[in-house]
Amino acid sequence: MLRRLLHHARRRRHYSAAASNAGVVPLSTPTFAVFGANTGVGKTLVSAGLSAALLSSPTTSAVGYLKPLQTGYPADSDARFVFTRAPALLRSSSSSSRATRLVASCRTLFPSPAVGAEPVHREGQEIVVRYGGDGPEETKVLACRTVYAWNEPVSPHLAAEREGMTVRDEEVRGSVEQWLVEGVVEEGEEVWKVLETAGGVASPGPSGTLQCDLYRPFRLPAILVGDGRLGGISSTLSAFETLLLRGYDVGAVILEDRALSNDKFLLSYLKNRVRVLVLPQIPDDPSDDLTDWFSESSSVFDLLKDALQSFHSKRIQRLSSMQRKSKDLLWWPFTQHNLVPVDSVTVIDSRCGENFLSFKIKDNTMMLVPQFDACASWWTQGPDSNLQIELARDMGYAAARYGHVMFPENVHEPALRCAELLLEGVGKGWASRVYYSDNGSTAIEIALKMAFRKFSNDHGILMDSEKSFRNTQFKVLALNGSYHGDTLGAMEAQAPSAYTSFLQQPWYSGRGLFLDPPTVYVKNDTCNLSLPKLMKHDQQSSGDTLIQGAGGMHMIDPLFQRVLVNECKNRKIPVIFDEVFTGFWRLGVESASELLGCLPDIACYAKLMTGGIVPLAATLATEEIFESFKSDSKLTALLHGHSYTAHAMGCCAAAKAIQWYRDPSTNSNLDFDRMRLKELWDVALVRQLSSLQNVKRVVSIGTLCAVELETHGSDAGYASLYASSLIQQLRKEDDIYVRPLGNVIYLMCGPCTSRDSCTLQLSKVHRRLCGFN
C-alpha cells in the first residue's frame, strides 16, 4: 500500500480541475502545511528535519513530502533536499535497534519547458538506505514530490509568466487533492504528510493567488517557520495573523535562533496559543553540509514531532467527540432532538465559500469532506471564497477599529456607509431612512410599529387618552402561507400554522386578515419562478413580495400583488415589503420590488445583506413614515432598539457585501446592463429534471432551484419525511448538504456562485432522481 505513495505519478500534462466536490482530507494521515514567515527562513530544513524525526519514530511507516510549486529548479529542489537529507540524518543518528530499510523516492512531475531535459528528476529517482540493528528488516518509505517546477528563482507568478508555463489554481489544488488521498493507511501503519508552500504565507502562486488562499480549501494545520533575524518578530507575528485571517490553525511555530531571542518574545506573546520552538543558528557558510547543525537540531525536531502529534490527536479527539457533546449540551432550533440520531449530527470543521468541510467517518476512516451548502445555511449564505476572505479581513478591521459603539445620536462610518448604500440601492426611489436592528423578525416588528403610527396619524386614531384607543384593534393584511419571523409581533402578522399553535406560542392570536392569493397554473417553459408557496414549509419565507414567472406550475401573478399594494395605498394603509429572504439578489434582482413593479412604504432586509456572516437587519422607510414620529416629545419617538443596533461589524459586512454583489468586477454573474443575475441554473438541465416522472415541478429563479417531488396524500407537508432517503443520499453520496423541506428539494447558491458549480450540483440531483423511487 505504501508503494502507492512512492510510485503514483500522473502522466498527464497537468492535473485537471476537480470534476466533483473533490478535496477530501483524510484524517488518518496527519498532514501539515509548512508556511514561511518570509523567504529564506529555512522551511525546507524544517521539512527535512521533521521528516527524519517522524521516520525515526517506531510508529511511523512512511512520510510523504509535497512541494507543489518550486522555482529555481533544478538548481534548487526542496523535494530533492528532503529526499537526500532525511535518509542521511536517519542513518547517521539512528539509535534504532531494529534493522530498517528506508525506500526513498523523489519525483518532479511537471517541470517548465525552460528547465530543460532533466531526465533523472523528471522521471524520479529512488534510493534504498539500510540502518539500525540486526534482525528482520522493517521497511519505511519517504516519498518526495515536486509538482510544478520553474527555472527562474523568483516568485511562481513571475516564473510562470516569464517561462510560459501558467498553471491554474484548480490544477495546483487537484495535485494536492490527489496527493492527500494517496497511500491510504492500513492497520498498524502510520503515514505522515508534509506540504511545503512557496515563499512566505502571502507569496503569490502561479496564478497570483496567495499561498494562504491557494491551499485554504484543505485547511491543513500549519507549521509556521518564523524568522529569527532582526525584524523577525514582526514578520513572524504578521505571518501568523495572515494565517488566522484565512481560518488556519497553527500547530507550531519554529524558528532559527539568531542571538536576538526572537523565540523568547514569541514564546511569551503566543503563550497558551501555539507551541514555539527554536533551532540552532543555521551556518552562513554555503559549503557547510549542515551535518552538525542537523545533529544539534535533532532534539528540537523531536519536540516538533511531539507537538504536532499532540496537536493532531487533540484535533481528532475533539472532532470525534463533537457529535456526542452536541447532543448532550445543545438545543437546536426547529429540531425534534428525538429524531436526530447522534451519528447523523453534521460536524462542521469549516467553510470555504459555498462549501462546508464536514467531519465524516467512511469505511472506518476519518476524513473531512467538502459539501456544497445547498440550503445556503438558512438562506443566508452569500460569499464565494474570495468574498469570504475579504469579509474576514473587514471583520477583523471593524472589530479592531470600533468594537461596538453606541448608536443613538451618534454616527460611525460603517453605519452611515451602509445606510447610503441601502438608500442608493434597494431603497432607491422611495426610501429615505434606515432603522437598524438585529434580524428579520425584529425588522418586521419595527416595520409594524412604523405602519401603525402612520396609519394612526393618517386616520385620526391617536387621541389624548390612552384608554379610548385600547379598543382599537389593528390588523395586518397579509398572504396566507407567508412567514415573517419568530418573535410574537412578527408571528401575529402571519396566518395560523404549526408555528403559531398554542403548543408553540400560547399568546398568538393572529392579528391579520390573511388572503389566499389567486394562483395560476401556467404551461410554458419559462423558468423564472416564485417560491413562496414552496418555501412555507421550512422556517422563514418572507413570502409577501416576489411572485413572477412560470414553468408548468402554480404562480402568483405579480398583478395581484400590484393591485393589492395600490388599493392599500389608496386607502392610506402603509405597505410593508418583507425582503428578508427576497432581498439582495436571492431572486436574481437586488430587490423583489423590481419583479413586482411597485414600491412599498416600508421594507425589511436581513440575511444576505451582511454577506451571510453576522446578524444585522434594516427597516427602510419613506420620509412620510419617519415624519409621523416627529414631535417635541421623546415619548412619540420610536422606542425600539437593541443593544447592538447598527453594530459596526454588521454594517461593515453589509457595506462590503452590497457593493460586492452589484459590482461586475467582483460578481461575474451580474448582467450589469439589466442589473440582474444571469441565469445560474442550466435551462436544459432544469427542463430535463422537470420532465422526470417523479418530479411534479421545478422552479428556478435567481440563486434558487427547487424541485417538488410527486407526492400522494400525507407525504406532503411539513412533518413529512418523504424525501428523506433522497436527502440522505445527496448528503452522503453526493456531498450536497440539503435540508429536508417536505417533498421539496432545493438548491440555493450565493449571488456570486459560478454557473459551473450550480450545474455540477444540479446534475448530481438529476442523476440521483433518475434512480429515485
Added chain:
Amino acid sequence: MLRRLLHHARRRRHYSAAASNAGVVPLSTPTFAVFGANTGVGKTLVSAGLSAALLSSPTTSAVGYLKPLQTGYPADSDARFVFTRAPALLRSSSSSSRATRLVASCRTLFPSPAVGAEPVHREGQEIVVRYGGDGPEETKVLACRTVYAWNEPVSPHLAAEREGMTVRDEEVRGSVEQWLVEGVVEEGEEVWKVLETAGGVASPGPSGTLQCDLYRPFRLPAILVGDGRLGGISSTLSAFETLLLRGYDVGAVILEDRALSNDKFLLSYLKNRVRVLVLPQIPDDPSDDLTDWFSESSSVFDLLKDALQSFHSKRIQRLSSMQRKSKDLLWWPFTQHNLVPVDSVTVIDSRCGENFLSFKIKDNTMMLVPQFDACASWWTQGPDSNLQIELARDMGYAAARYGHVMFPENVHEPALRCAELLLEGVGKGWASRVYYSDNGSTAIEIALKMAFRKFSNDHGILMDSEKSFRNTQFKVLALNGSYHGDTLGAMEAQAPSAYTSFLQQPWYSGRGLFLDPPTVYVKNDTCNLSLPKLMKHDQQSSGDTLIQGAGGMHMIDPLFQRVLVNECKNRKIPVIFDEVFTGFWRLGVESASELLGCLPDIACYAKLMTGGIVPLAATLATEEIFESFKSDSKLTALLHGHSYTAHAMGCCAAAKAIQWYRDPSTNSNLDFDRMRLKELWDVALVRQLSSLQNVKRVVSIGTLCAVELETHGSDAGYASLYASSLIQQLRKEDDIYVRPLGNVIYLMCGPCTSRDSCTLQLSKVHRRLCGFN
C-alpha cells in the same frame, strides 16, 4: 507659533502617564505614521523624501518628524538623517522662485545611559538653510525629534532590558500626545507631521507592546513602507493585514523596486484599496550618499505627498459631513430626532478599549478626542484595549474559518465551546442546555415559550384540541419597573410604561401580574447596591434578578426575590432569570443568581456575553425544561430560530470573552478566590459624592456607579431633561460620554477596566457636581 515645534523639549526624565483622557489628535495638522513591512525597507528614506516633498510645497510651512524609539543610537539616528537630508534635498532640487529660509532642528530627549555623553544631540542642534530665488524670505521649519534612544542596534525591548532604561507604554504615548498638540497651526499655515515607528509593524516596543498596538490609541493613518525584495510581497501584505487587524487605515504603500515587480503585484492586489508607489532601487554601496537616488525619487515622493494630501482631505471631508448626513439618512432608536440638533451628533472615529475617539471642532479646530464610554455603549461594552485586539483577531479568524454555518442538527467548534463555557459558568449547578438566538429580547421570547410548555405539561393543560386551550390565558409574574426587551413577546412580560403605550405598540396588553417589590430604606455606608429601580428610565434593564446591598437608599431585599422564586417553584411555575444586563460581571459576579442565593429554571444572557462586540444571545435551561419538548413529532419541538442562530463569530467572541473575564491572568480586577470583581469604585470618593447636597444617593456595584441627583416634582422621570446641562459638561469638558437617564448619571466600565480609570472618571464627576447648581 512654529517655533514651538522647534524648541519644545520637556526637561523631565520621562513623559508622565496621561493625567486625564489625553490623546487628542488635531486634524488641522495632517499626521501620518510610517510603518515598515520589515526592518531595513527604508522607512527613514521615505520619511526624509516625504519631508522634503512636503516642504517644497508652497503651502507647507513646517514639518514635524518624530522618532519615539531609536536603537543603535547615536551611530544610527533616523531623526538626524531626516534633519540633514531633507534640507540638502530642498537646496539641491528646489525650483522655487521664492527665497526660502529653512530652519531645521534635531533633538534627542532621553538617550539611555549606555549611549554616553552626546551633548550635541542630547541638547539638539539647529541649522538654517537658504535657497530659492530673490525677494523677501519665507521661513519654513523642519523639527526632528528622537524621544527615547538606546545604544544597541536591536529591538527596543531588548535594548531596554540590556541597557536598563525601560520605558512604559504610557510614557511613549505621553510623548506622542505632547508632540501631536505642539505647533498649533495658525491661519494660512500648513503643518505636516510624520511619526516613524521602529522595526516592522509588529516589532516590540520597550515594554514588549507591538508597534501597531503601542500607537493604536491615536489611530494615525499609516504609510506602509513595503518590501521590494524576494518574499516582499508576502511580508508587505501580511504587514498590511496586521495594520487592518488593529483598525488602522493605510493611506499609501510605498516600496523599493528590486527588479521583482513586487509593486506591480501589490498594485493589482490592493487596487481600489490603497495607493501603491514604487521607488528606484536603493544603492547597496554604503558609501553612496544617495544624492542621485533622492533626485531620481523626488517625483515619487511628490506623488506620495499628493496621495496623502488627497487621503487627508477626503478623511476630513467625510468626518465633517457625517453629522449632516446622519441627520438626513439615519433613524436612531429611542431618539426624538427633533430634539437632536445637527451639531450635537457625536461622530465616532473609532474605539480603543473603553474610549471612543470622537470628532470634534473646538475653537474652530478639528480634532479627534478620546471620550470614556460611560454608558458602556448600551451596557454592552466589555473589552479593554487588549481584549479588543484579541477579539479582532478572533473575529477575522472565525469569519475566515466559518463565515456563518447552518446550526440545526449541526455542530461547530465555537458553538460547542461557548455552550460548554456557559454551562460550566453561569449555568453551573442547574442548566444543561443552551439555546442560541440574537439578542436579549429574542432570548426572553424563547424563555417564555420554554416556560409555557413546561407549565402546560406540568399542569395538564395540553390537550388534543387546539381550540379548547385558546381560552387558557398564560400570564407571567414579574416585577414592576422591569424591562425585558422590545419585541412584542418580551414587552408583554413587562408592566405598562411609556414603551408599551398604544402609541408605541398597539398590540401590547400586558400579560402579567406585576408586583411592586417591597423596598427598604437602609442607612449605612455599604456601597454594594442594586440598580433596577434606577435603571428603569433608560432602555433595557432586565431588573428581575439582582437586588442587594445598601447605602442610605432604597433596596430590594434579596430575601423577597428568594421567597418569590421558592414559592413559584413549589407551585411548579418555571422561574426565568433575565440576566441580559446583570450577567457576566456587570454586578461584580458572573451571574446575579450568586447575589440572590437561588437558581432559575431558565436564564437569558446577551450583551457582555460576546465581549460587547457582536450580537448573540443564549437561553439556558434545565434538562427538565428541555425534556418537555421531546416527543416523536417535529411539531412539539421548539419552533423558534433565527437565520444567524449560533453564528460562529458570535460564539467565538463569547468563548473568548467569557474566558478572558474569569481568568486572573487576563483580568486583574478578578478576586479569584471569591470569584468576584474587586471594588472598582473608590469607596472614599463614592462616600464624598453621596454626601453632596445635590446628590440624593449613589449606588456602586460591580462595573456600575450611578449617582441620583436630588429632584423636585416633574424633574424626575424619563422625559426629564434635568441633568442635561451636567451631561453636556461631562461630555464636552470632561470627555466622559454619558447618556441622559432622567436625573441619574451613571458610569459603567468593563469587567477589566482599571481601577485608576474608574477613579479618574469618578473624580471628574465629583468635581463637576461640586460646581453644579
